[in-house]
Amino acid sequence: MALAVGVLLVLGACAATGNESAGTASGQPGFWLGLWHGAISPITFLVSLFRDDVGIYEVANSGGWYDFGFMFGVSIAFGSSARAGSGSARRRGRSR
Structure with a gap:
């Protein structure tokens, strides 16, 4: 029973919620800044492990x-x- 409750709590924490402040200010990040944040997300993730303000x-x-x-x-x-990686695997397959 405790395992089932734990799983439900974990799944509930992962649920997507609406952004209540979306569209309320003109200076909010849009598509281009989202693209940039996504592109640098691997580096940002590593930095966020060591800094709380990132x-x-x-x-x-x-x-x-x-x-x-x-x-x-x-x-x-x-x-x-x-x-x-998939391209190099194809090249190796041809050379045999």
């Missing part, structure tokens, strides 16, 4: 466009290394 994701953002840019930037940051 966050990976800008919580006070403009909403969907920031999210889209952030995810696109993350796919750029993590997708390029995956493609490089």
